[in-house]
Amino acid sequence: MRAPGSDRFAWEDLSIVSYNVHGLNIREKRSRLLQDLKHYKASIAFLQEAHLQEGRAPALKDRYYRRGYFSNNPDWRTLGVGILFSSRIPYIEQATHRCKQGRYIFTRGTILDQTYTFANLYSPNSKQHHFLRTVLNTLMKFTEGTLIIGGDLNLTLHPEQDSTAKQGSTPENRNARTLPTIHYHQLADCWRAHFLLHDALLIL
Numbered sequence: 001m002r003a004p005g006s007d008r009f010a011w012e013d014l015s016i017v018s019y020n021v022h023g024l025n026i027r028e029k030r031s032r033l034l035q036d037l038k039h040y041k042a043s044i045a046f047l048q049e050a051h052l053q054e055g056r057a058p059a060l061k062d063r064y065y066r067r068g069y070f071s072n073n074p075d076w077r078t079l080g081v082g083i084l085f086s087s088r089i090p091y092i093e094q095a096t097h098r099c100k101q102g103r104y105i106f107t108r109g110t111i112l113d114q115t116y117t118f119a120n121l122y123s124p125n126s127k128q129h130h131f132l133r134t135v136l137n138t139l140m141k142f143t144e145g146t147l148i149i150g151g152d153l154n155l156t157l158h159p160e161q162d163s164t165a166k167q168g169s170t171p172e173n174r175n176a177r178t179l180p181t182i183h184y185h186q187l188a189d190c191w192r193a194h195f196l197l198h199d200a201l202l203i204l
Contacts, residue, residue: 014043014089018120018150023051025077030060038064043086046150048122050080054102060084067091071098071105081105081120081151097142104135104151106142115145123154129177136185149187153178157189 017040024030024047037045045065052058054072060082061068070082079102085091093109103124108117119139123131132153139147157179 015041016044016046016148016150017042018046018048018152020048020152022049023077024060025051025058027058030058034060034062034065037084037086042084043089044118044148045082045084046118046120047082047084048080048120048152050082050102051077052080053077063087069093069096069098069105069107071102073102074100079103079122081122083107083118083120094144095142097138103131106139108142108144110145117143117145117147119143119147119149119151121149121151121153123152125154128153128155129181132178133181136181140185147187157182 017037019033021029021033024033033047050057050060050070050072052070052072053076054074057070057072060070061084064087065084066087067085068082070080072080081099081102081104083105089111091109091111093107094115095109096105096107098105102122104119104121106117106119108115110116117139121132121135139149155178
């Protein structure tokens with residue numbers, strides 16, 4: 001049985017974007033977001049701060065992005081994360097795990113018989129290291145195949161490199177507690193690895 005859309009899909013690099021959308025309750029804002037995703041030919045989009053309330057959330061889809069997985073807050077229009085898939089990606093879901101408060105969502109499935117796990121995280125503004133450690137422990141039990149994590153951790157892990165002010169808004173000891181958790185789970189920052197490799201090639 002062929003996967004839906006597989007006749008239109010050829011293997012290429014998946015284009016993945018991450019947006020902190022600051023609320024999607026306005027129809028015009030949802031429409032602009034979908035237009036942006038189409039313009040940038042995004043294969044998969046990680047969305048944070050959707051501010052949609054569970055049970056009252058409007059649809060976020062069009063003919064280019066028909067499949068989406070969301071975790072919304074049950075009581076308030078706050079928090080909220082989602083993962084959108086382009087209609088041209090033949091993603092077949094196996095399982096999805098949602099945070100009850102809208103802080104994270106995981107979905108696992110296949111694309112042309114290769115298994116992927118996608119995770120979108122939205123960290124609180126404090127105690128980020130506690131949040132990350134707890135969520136990653138849950139995620140590792142769920143994960144199969146290639147793991148791709150996106151989202152907003154609400155901290156700057158390497159402020160001397162990633163901040164124009166050369167300092168982050170979070171205390172240094174909090175970063176020091178977060179980095180060992182990332183290293184323990186053998187996670188790699190794709191953006192940083194790409195640019196480090198690029199710089200190394202320039203030096204050589």
